[in-house]
Amino acid sequence: MKKIVVLTGAGMSAESGINTFRDANGLWEGHDIMKVASPQGFANNPSLVLNFYNKRRSQLFEVTPNKAHHNLKKLEEKYSVHIVTQNVDDLHERAKSTNILHLHGELLKARSSATNDYVCRWEKDIKLGDLAKDGSQLRPHIVWFGEDVPMLEKAIDITEQADILVIIGTSMQVYPAASLINFTKQETPIYFIDPKPYVNKNAFNNLTIIKDVATSGTDILLNMLMY
Template structure:
């Protein structure tokens, strides 16, 4: 990317970029949450069976996200800086995360392929609403006024991620594909690097460790995202895109 100031860049972020911000996992090593299988709180079937349990799970996650303990870290800020400051480049930011840390860091455009914790959706109309407070299964929907029609605006197990046509389109056209803190095991996100590379993009992975898809990248940079990403962005903005 020698003439990087006129390129199209796709950035994909995963849980690893938010881990340093104090985002805690709600799933233990056995895949349980308060003795409940994660599918009980993160699937359409679980919501149909016990909506109150599902709302309680997401209320806790939302409360943690909005607490004073959680804030964007240097990696989020660096991505936002790149979006703002790289002249004449089109930067398309995709995140697998359901937090709002990219927005709080100042990113002007974020596509949440797995949904957002701070939003609810009407089951009937599909309208989406911002939400900050706790929700119960008996909360009336703002648009249809029916109780029980609000669900978390989250992509659950068994559901298709949002905006995949748009994601595929931009990934296939990009010149540089960057993955930050992604596990490489969640599809279809894990296959985006192959799509980008097949269409001639340079591909770069930032992670604490090797992943199942690390071999698909041209470059693999190991270390905390809060350290490696700002360094790379600084070099990219100064027309030296490769870390040595």
């Protein structure tokens, strides 16, 4: 059975109603990114950071997987499918995809602010005074700017094994996630689904660009790979 590796970004979940929260001027809901998505921001104003992610977490209970999520599950009828996602939502899980790696963490988990070793399921607000087992303040299980990406090596290993690579809803401009495309074998077919694909078509062999949103773009992909 051939192995498809799928790299997904914000555009994958946008049609479910999940806002990227990043404005055209680079702000997240009026906040400087470094104030709500960095260790320094958390140290300076933990209440602001916790509230920011509490809003993101509560929104997950108001949305459902879209057709693109379900289309990726359908690919499992013919392929071994491994999803490497930059998204911190659980929509791939709810669509019943089998193999999912979250590169940037998960909103429905919390972890110790002192160590990466303690991680737990967390579906409600994280409040000041909510402590991990080591006595430190709980924080969102999210990889912030300036932090290592602990799942990167595993993502590289998965991508290197791809017989087919699919990229959906990501600009491929944010590193280190954007570097994963470079770990496929030279002749691996690559399908890039995005309404504004930022990629040099001449830089890769066997690159097919599907200039579309995730739902209709994955419909096209299914027609190419399943039938």
